[in-house]
Amino acid sequence: MKSWLKITAVVLLVYVHVGGLLFDVPRLDILNETIRALYFHVPMWFGMVLLFLASLVFAIRYLIKPNPLDDWYAVEFANVGILLGVLGILSGMVWANYTWGSPWHGDPKQNGAAIALLVYLAYFVLRGSLDNEEQRARLSAVYNIFAFFAMVPLIFIIPRLTSSMHPGSGGNPGFNMYDLDSKMRMVFYPAVMGWFLIGLWVVFLRVRIRKVQERLLELEDEAMQPVK
Amino acid sequence: MNTLLHLIQKEFKLELRRKAVISGITLYLFSLVFICYITFSLRQNSISPATWSALFWLVILFSVVNSVAKSFIGERKGIFIYYYTMASPQVIILSKIIYNTILCLLLSLAGYFLFSLFMQQVITDHLLFLVTLVLTSFGFSSSLSLISGIASKTNNSNILMAVLSFPVVIAVLLMAIKITKNAVDGIERAASMDELLNLLAINCILTALAYLLFPYIWRS
Numbered sequence: 001m002k003s004w005l006k007i008t009a010v011v012l013l014v015y016v017h018v019g020g021l022l023f024d025v026p027r028l029d030i031l032n033e034t035i036r037a038l039y040f041h042v043p044m045w046f047g048m049v050l051l052f053l054a055s056l057v058f059a060i061r062y063l064i065k066p067n068p069l070d071d072w073y074a075v076e077f078a079n080v081g082i083l084l085g086v087l088g089i090l091s092g093m094v095w096a097n098y099t100w101g102s103p104w105h106g107d108p109k110q111n112g113a114a115i116a117l118l119v120y121l122a123y124f125v126l127r128g129s130l131d132n133e134e135q136r137a138r139l140s141a142v143y144n145i146f147a148f149f150a151m152v153p154l155i156f157i158i159p160r161l162t163s164s165m166h167p168g169s170g171g172n173p174g175f176n177m178y179d180l181d182s183k184m185r186m187v188f189y190p191a192v193m194g195w196f197l198i199g200l201w202v203v204f205l206r207v208r209i210r211k212v213q214e215r216l217l218e219l220e221d222e223a224m225q226p227v228k
Numbered sequence: 229m230n231t232l233l234h235l236i237q238k239e240f241k242l243e244l245r246r247k248a249v250i251s252g253i254t255l256y257l258f259s260l261v262f263i264c265y266i267t268f269s270l271r272q273n274s275i276s277p278a279t280w281s282a283l284f285w286l287v288i289l290f291s292v293v294n295s296v297a298k299s300f301i302g303e304r305k306g307i308f309i310y311y312y313t314m315a316s317p318q319v320i321i322l323s324k325i326i327y328n329t330i331l332c333l334l335l336s337l338a339g340y341f342l343f344s345l346f347m348q349q350v351i352t353d354h355l356l357f358l359v360t361l362v363l364t365s366f367g368f369s370s371s372l373s374l375i376s377g378i379a380s381k382t383n384n385s386n387i388l389m390a391v392l393s394f395p396v397v398i399a400v401l402l403m404a405i406k407i408t409k410n411a412v413d414g415i416e417r418a419a420s421m422d423e424l425l426n427l428l429a430i431n432c433i434l435t436a437l438a439y440l441l442f443p444y445i446w447r448s
Contacts, residue, residue: 063444119395126392129382139378142441143392146374149437150396150430 006201012194016043019187037095039191044088045113047195051081051203052120056148059141071137072210074144075127076203082120084199089113119147231315235323243331249298257291257335261342277350281408284343285401288336289368295335296328296372297389300380321373321442325435328369336361352414359424360407367400367431374438377445400434403427 016039055077062070092110093103104110126143130136243250264283268275275283311320340361344351351357372393379389403423410420 063441115395115398122391122395126378126382126388129384129388131383135381138444138447139381142444143375143378146371146437146441147392147396149433150371150399 005197009194009197009201012190013198016187016191016194037091039187041088041091041095043188043191043195044084044091046192047199048081048084048088050196051077051084051199052116052148054203055081056144059144062137062141063145066134066138068133068137069207071141072207073203074141076206076210078120078123078144079206080199080202082117083202084195085113085117085120089117116151119151123147232319232323232326235315235320236327239323239327253291253295253335254338256294257287257339258342260287260290261339261346265346274348277412278409280343280347280350281405281412284339285405285408287343288339288364289397289401291335291339292332292365292368293372293390293393295331296369297376297379297386299324299328299373300376301385301389317443317446318439320446321377321438324373325366325370325438328373329366332365332369333362336365350412351408353411353417356417356420357408357411360404360411360427363424363427363431364400364404367427367434368397370431370435370438371396371400374442374445377442381445396434399430400427403430 019039021036055074058070058074058077061067062074089110092113096105096107096110097103100107123140123143127136127140130139264287268279268283315323340351340357375393375396376389379385379392382388403426407420407423407427410423
C-alpha cells in the first residue's frame with residue numbers, strides 16, 4: 001500500500017476524532033450530544049459493507065481464476081470487516097442505550113446486522129473445518145458469494161419494509177434529517193473514508209504476514225532436505 | 229431435459245426404497261410438533277396466532293434442514309461417480325432443487341395437518357397460505373441444496389449444515405412469517421402482495437446463485 005494512503009488514513013481519522021468531538025452539531029431533541037456517535041457508528045458500518053464487498057470481489061475472482069493470493073485477500077477483508085462490524089454494533093448499542101433506552105432494541109436493522117455477522121462467522125467455521133487448502137478456498141468462496149447475496153435483502157430491503165427506528169426506513173426521513181447543515185457531512189464522509197482506508201491497511205499488512213509465513217515454511221522445507 | 233427428469237425419477241425411487249429415512253423424517257416432524265404441544269400445554273390454554281406461526285415455521289425449518297441435508301451429505305461415494313458420468317452439474321443441482329421442493333412441500337403440508345390437529349386451526353385464507361408454502365419450500369430447497377453440497381465436503385457436516393444455512397434462510401423465513409400472519413388474520417390479499425413478490429424475488433436470486441455456483445463445488 002502506498003504510504004500516502006496510510007498518511008491520509010491517519011490524518012483523516014485524527015481529524016474525525018478531533019472534529020467529531022469538538023465541532024458544532026445541530027441541537028435535536030433526545031439526540032442532543034449523542035448525535036456525535038453518527039461520526040463513529042455509521043462510518044464503521046459503511047466501512048464494514050465496503051470491506052465485505054471487497055471480500056466478495058476477491059471471492060468471485062478466485063472462482064474465475066484460482067489464485068491463493070485472491071483467497072487470502074478475501075479472508076482478510078472478511079476478517080477486518082467483522083472487526084469493524086463488531087465495533088459498529090458495540091458503538092450502536094452505546095448510542096441506543098442513551099437514545100432508545102436499552103442497548104438491544106430488536107430493531108430490524110440491528111437484527112439484520114447481527115445476522116450479517118453470523119454469516120461471516122459461519123464463513124470462518126466453514127474454513128476451519130476444511131483441511132485441503134484448495135478445497136477450502138473454493139468452497140468458502142462459494143459460500144461467501146451465496147451468503148452475501150442472501151444477506152443483501154436482510155440489510156437493505158427488510159428494514160425498509162418494516163418500521164425501524166433507523167433513519168431511512170418505515171417512513172422515517174433519511175440521513176438528510178441529521179446533517180441539514182452540511183457541517184456534519186464535512187466530518188461524516190472523511191470518517192467513512194478514514195475507516196475504510198484503515199481497514200485496507202490492516203488487510204494489506206495481514207496478507208503480507210501470510211506471505212512471509214508462507215515463505216518461511218518454504219525455507220524450512222528446503223532446510224529440512226537432507227544435505228548431499 | 230431428459231436427464232433432469234431421469235434424475236428426479238431416480239431420487240423418488242431411491243427415497244421410496246429407503247423406507248427408514250421417510251419414516252424417520254415423519255417421526256421427527258411428529259416429535260417436534262408434539263414437543264411444542266406438550267411444552268405449551270395446549271389443552272388448557274391456547275396460543276396467539278403470532279406464536280402459532282412462529283412455532284409452525286420453526287418446526288418446518290428444523291425438519292426441512294434435516295431432510296434436505298441428506299441430499300448430498302448421506303450419499304455414498306459411488307453415487308457421485310455415477311452422477312459424474314451421467315449429467316452436468318447444472319442438471320444435478322436443478323434436479324435436487326426440484327426434488328427437494330416437492331419434499332419440503334409435502335413436509336410442510338404434513339406439518340400443517342399435525343398443527344391443526346394438535347393445536348388450533350387458525351388459518352383463514354387457505355389459498356394464500358398454500359401459495360406461501362409453495363414459495364417457501366422452493367426457497368428453502370434451493371438454498372439448502374447448495375449448502376448441503378458445501379457441507380458434505382467437510383468433516384463435521386451435520387453441525388456445519390445448521391450453522392451455514394440458518395443465516396441464509398432467515399430472509400425467506402421472515403417473509404413467510406409475515407405472510408402467514410396476514411393469512412391468519414384474513415386480511416385482503418392485496419396487502420400481502422408485496423411480501424409475496426419479495427419472496428419470489430429472493431427465491432429467484434437464491435436459485436440463480438445455486439445454479440451458477442454449484443459447478444464450483446462439484447469439481448473435486
